[in-house]
Amino acid sequence: MTKRQLRTRLCDMLGIEYPIISAGMGPTLIGEPNGAPVELVVAVSEAGGLGVLGGAGFNLKELRAAICEIKARTSKPFGVDLLLPKDLPEGSMGADEMPLTEVLKLMPEKHRVWFAKIKEELGLPDTDLTVRTDTTTMRPKEAIEIVLDEKVPLFCAGLGNPGFMTAAAHSQGMKVLGITGNARNARRMAESGVDLVVAQGHEGGGHTGRVGTMALLPQAIDAAAPVPVLAAGGIGDGRGLAAALAMGCIGVWVGTRFLATHEGGAMELCKQRIVESADEDTRVSKLYTGKTSRASYTRFHDLWDQSGLESLPFPFQVLLASALLGGFIKAGRTEYIGGFAGQISGLIHEIKPAAEVVAEMVETAADILSKRLPQTVQVR
Ligand SMILES: Cc1cc2nc3c(=O)[nH]c(=O)nc-3n(C[C@H](O)[C@H](O)[C@H](O)COP(=O)(O)O)c2cc1C
Numbered sequence: 001m002t003k004r005q006l007r008t009r010l011c012d013m014l015g016i017e018y019p020i021i022s023a024g025m026g027p028t029l030i031g032e033p034n035g036a037p038v039e040l041v042v043a044v045s046e047a048g049g050l051g052v053l054g055g056a057g058f059n060l061k062e063l064r065a066a067i068c069e070i071k072a073r074t075s076k077p078f079g080v081d082l083l084l085p086k087d088l089p090e091g092s093m094g095a096d097e098m099p100l101t102e103v104l105k106l107m108p109e110k111h112r113v114w115f116a117k118i119k120e121e122l123g124l125p126d127t128d129l130t131v132r133t134d135t136t137t138m139r140p141k142e143a144i145e146i147v148l149d150e151k152v153p154l155f156c157a158g159l160g161n162p163g164f165m166t167a168a169a170h171s172q173g174m175k176v177l178g179i180t181g182n183a184r185n186a187r188r189m190a191e192s193g194v195d196l197v198v199a200q201g202h203e204g205g206g207h208t209g210r211v212g213t214m215a216l217l218p219q220a221i222d223a224a225a226p227v228p229v230l231a232a233g234g235i236g237d238g239r240g241l242a243a244a245l246a247m248g249c250i251g252v253w254v255g256t257r258f259l260a261t262h263e264g265g266a267m268e269l270c271k272q273r274i275v276e277s278a279d280e281d282t283r284v285s286k287l288y289t290g291k292t293s294r295a296s297y298t299r300f301h302d303l304w305d306q307s308g309l310e311s312l313p314f315p316f317q318v319l320l321a322s323a324l325l326g327g328f329i330k331a332g333r334t335e336y337i338g339g340f341a342g343q344i345s346g347l348i349h350e351i352k353p354a355a356e357v358v359a360e361m362v363e364t365a366a367d368i369l370s371k372r373l374p375q376t377v378q379v380r
Pocket of ligand 1: 028055081082083200204205232233253255256257259339342343344
């Protein structure tokens with residue numbers, strides 16, 4: 001394959017070759033692997049895009065270690081993604097680590113009764129999962145200090161507005177990116193001083209809004225101007241990249257396609273589920289985190305829907321769902337096991353190296369944008 005050139009303003013802003021960022025993906029639930037680990041970050045950055053570490057499930061020490069490992073393995077720019085929840089019960093669980101079974105005792109009775117019923121009906125074993133209260137999500141301020149101290153080239157806020165730390169980040173030579181699912185929030189983020197806004201449509205994997213990508217992008221671009229916008233949600237190949245650039249985005253932020261790569265961090269079972277999925281095989285539910293998120297459909301969704309329960313506030317729903325998922329994994333009940341994934345799963349037929357995903361996206365998008373248009377289009 002001859003090397004193609006496909007540059008936008010994003011490439012100049014971040015010092016990268018192609019306008020492709022692999023999304024920061026944490027673990028779906030406690031005890032699961034990180035979706036965007038060091039391996040994926042290094043592979044995407046080395047391939048000319050920019051890899052973003054999913055920092056949500058790490059504790060503070062692990063976060064710094066992962067950043068140092070990336071720096072040791074690539075000299076290319078990279079990013080770190082953290083969740084910055086507003087409504088966090090910081091430190092309220094006491095020790096740095098607690099058995100999940102103890103934390104479950106803090107849940108409302110209805111939820112505890114349901115948990116016990118499912119456990120008994122499905123014959124699930126006890127899990128030995130522990131809940132850490134020292135994760136970056138529980139201690140966002142300290143996590144940001146680490147990111148600033150390490151001068152991470154791109155800081156990405158997966159949840160919440162990172163406006164409060166942009167001045168500090170800029171003084172360290174860093175860029176800041178915020179993610180949003182609607183135009184109003186895109187404007188708010190732009191006004192708060194971020195360098196880049198990611199507009200993620202309803203199609204996307206993980207936490208998701210209500211507006212579809214096609215409708216969201218032009219509205220988010222107008223709302224955020226002059227701050228540039230990247231497209232996310234449902235982008236899985238060069239056609240998606242070309243469409244996003246044609247709409248006026250300066251790049252793409254891609255999750256599910258990079259999760260289903262050799263370097264993507266999900267459990268093999270979850271990657272396989274993506275490969276086997278059709279376009280309708282994901283569900284949006286509050287099951288996993290108490291906020292609407294899109295994941296591969298499994299029978300766990302049915303159990304939750306049938307429970308008739310209200311979801312608990314973040315992060316308590318995460319703990320409840322994790323406790324059950326831990327049991328499903330231990331018992332090998334694969335029909336209940338799945339993770340965050342987007343509607344683009346139906347386009348993904350193969351787990352391949354991340355570098356190949358980058359190269360193919362660039363090749364196809366460059367073809368389309370250099371006027372080798374699909375035969376359905378005639379232009380003069
Ligand atoms: C397994 C998985 C985990 C995710 N975790 C995070 C996260 O920790 N922080 C974040 O900002 N976004 C997270 N997301 C959302 C992605 O960053 C991205 O916005 C989304 O995957 C884009 O849509 P796509 O999956 O259609 O490419 C996650 C997505 C997936 C699939």
